[in-house]
Amino acid sequence: MAEMWIxxxxxxxxxxxxxxxxxxxxxxxxxDTEPDLGYIHRGVEKxxxxxxxxxxxxxxDRLCYASANTWSHAYxxxxxxLLEVEVPERAEYIRLVAVELQRIASHLMWLGAYGPDIGxxxxxxxxxxxxxxxxxxxxxLGGSRMHYNFPRVGGVKxxxxxxxxxxxxxxxxxxxxxxQEYEALFDESTVFLVRSQGVGxxxxxxMVNHGVTGPNLxxxxxxxxxxxxxxxxxxxxxxxxxxxxxxxxxxxxxxxxYRVRVEEMRVSASLVLQALDKMPGGADTYHEPEDPMILxxxxxxAPEGTTGAHHFEDSRGESMFYIAxxxxxxxxxxxxxSIRSPMFITIPYAAKCMIGYKVADIPAIMGSFDPCIGETxx
Amino acid sequence: MGNTVxxxxxxxxxxxxxxxxxxxxxxxxxxxxxxxxxNPRNVVVVSASPESWRFLAENLYxxxxxxxxxxxxxxxxxxxxxxxxxxxxxxxxxxxxxxxxIENGLVRPMMANPTKLRGASVPIELEIHVHIPDxxxxxxxxxxxxxxxxxxxxxxxxxxxxxxFDGHQGMRRVLQPHETPQGFHPLQKQHHLxxxxxxxxxxxxxxxxxxxxxxxxxx
Numbered sequence: 180m181a182e183m184w185i186x187x188x189x190x191x192x193x194x195x196x197x198x199x200x201x202x203x204x205x206x207x208x209x210x211d212t213e214p215d216l217g218y219i220h221r222g223v224e225k226x227x228x229x230x231x232x233x234x235x236x237x238x239x240d241r242l243c244y245a246s247a248n249t250w251s252h253a254y255x256x257x258x259x260x261l262l263e264v265e266v267p268e269r270a271e272y273i274r275l276v277a278v279e280l281q282r283i284a285s286h287l288m289w290l291g292a293y294g295p296d297i298g299x300x301x302x303x304x305x306x307x308x309x310x311x312x313x314x315x316x317x318x319x320l321g322g323s324r325m326h327y328n329f330p331r332v333g334g335v336k337x338x339x340x341x342x343x344x345x346x347x348x349x350x351x352x353x354x355x356x357x358x359q360e361y362e363a364l365f366d367e368s369t370v371f372l373v374r375s376q377g378v379g380x381x382x383x384x385x386m387v388n389h390g391v392t393g394p395n396l397x398x399x400x401x402x403x404x405x406x407x408x409x410x411x412x413x414x415x416x417x418x419x420x421x422x423x424x425x426x427x428x429x430x431x432x433x434x435x436x437y438r439v440r441v442e443e444m445r446v447s448a449s450l451v452l453q454a455l456d457k458m459p460g461g462a463d464t465y466h467e468p469e470d471p472m473i474l475x476x477x478x479x480x481a482p483e484g485t486t487g488a489h490h491f492e493d494s495r496g497e498s499m500f501y502i503a504x505x506x507x508x509x510x511x512x513x514x515x516x517s518i519r520s521p522m523f524i525t526i527p528y529a530a531k532c533m534i535g536y537k538v539a540d541i542p543a544i545m546g547s548f549d550p551c552i553g554e555t556x557x
Numbered sequence: 558m559g560n561t562v563x564x565x566x567x568x569x570x571x572x573x574x575x576x577x578x579x580x581x582x583x584x585x586x587x588x589x590x591x592x593x594x595x596n597p598r599n600v601v602v603v604s605a606s607p608e609s610w611r612f613l614a615e616n617l618y619x620x621x622x623x624x625x626x627x628x629x630x631x632x633x634x635x636x637x638x639x640x641x642x643x644x645x646x647x648x649x650x651x652x653x654x655x656x657x658x659i660e661n662g663l664v665r666p667m668m669a670n671p672t673k674l675r676g677a678s679v680p681i682e683l684e685i686h687v688h689i690p691d692x693x694x695x696x697x698x699x700x701x702x703x704x705x706x707x708x709x710x711x712x713x714x715x716x717x718x719x720x721x722f723d724g725h726q727g728m729r730r731v732l733q734p735h736e737t738p739q740g741f742h743p744l745q746k747q748h749h750l751x752x753x754x755x756x757x758x759x760x761x762x763x764x765x766x767x768x769x770x771x772x773x774x775x776x
Contacts, residue, residue: 216732225748225750401654418560488684499628501646523713
């Protein structure tokens, strides 16, 4: 049959954002793909060059609208490397709580969006119901619903509010029970199993070479995680292990990528509960924002020629910031900020994974990699 | 508890790679201790000449199992001395990820124990600086065929900073529109960020009728 190119996007339910996937088809079979990104390129890296180190967190929040906290924290760790700031331990625990709650919220958003992708509409409403609980908790920390602007160079904006630990424990207990409901909705749905199992195989070694990390990699049966390989925050103090999926011999399929994210929500919930228990100074005591346990004094100027970099385990893989600081008369502002977006690297790989499958499998495969276009286009 | 890679094992692993890399001509490597938050980390910081970069990359990949290219950053330094007007920074990781073994037709997940990793299986991070002398057409050798993950990073670096990669297959605009004028790379320092006036936002949203000098509006 004659081959032809068709264009999926920029407006297409498969894209989860705004981009185009050009697909070369032979009948119903995909023979070649070409992603075309950049529809919402905002030039964040350029904007950051004319902002103070402290002002940049708000831009990082807006890199990904589903996972704002992980992005602003990734930036803050790189900025602290640059400005050589020692962070108080209590602030590190609070950051861990914020990041792991955000990871749960992000995975719930993904799960909710993945259901409609492959014909399971009701799961969306169920997932957003629990995401609301996580967003309420994050709102208590940051004051806003989506873009929290929570971390600061040297600590966090403010302490856990009165009663936060109690509410978080109760909500996470409820949430851990309700995860079973999603598992029932998905694992007992024949439509879901038929559409997600056996499509979109990906092998770990190939994924690492292609730059794919995070849950997508762990679905292939390896436990690589930036949180233990390049430890930051207080993960070394807590009892946890990244969830790993036993994939098939052909590699991880869409079903494995779904399983590993569900398990990761359990691990994140357990991390939050442990952090609340072990927090120095007690999770139930409120400290004023000026308290050195919450926010350490940090310089605002960087000497010339300094650099800062940090690898961070984002909800979607390894995110990273590299900052070249200082320069003539511009010690308060970075000279160059460079952002590694996990999805920018993963989308071309996901597009390669589709080759050989049917056109109807494209939403199932693309959705399972959890694309987020805000961070991809920057 | 303590289920993360210890700084000590990371330091010795990083030192081994740094020593081996320093032996290559045109390459200087050292282990720098950095901190983020409360954790110390040991980074192999390498400075390589553009001529030695390709050899260094092949060496790291084949001899030291550096299997993951995190990021490629291009920087334009118009005010620096002539030998370092352009810089490309590579961030590489050694992840130690292998395809999990298959036993009796079933995959046995590969669970690395972070506290027991030794020698060449310890995850390390590398930061490689390649300085390019003053030129209007900066370029370095592409590593697209070594780490496929560098493919789109290199495309982006050319698109935004204008540093070309010799041997890169399929170079094209990725973040900017396809019809962007040739030679326009916004992260070069001659392009300044500029505030729009209130009315301009609506009359000339794309900025095509921009005045040559925007006195007082350049930040």
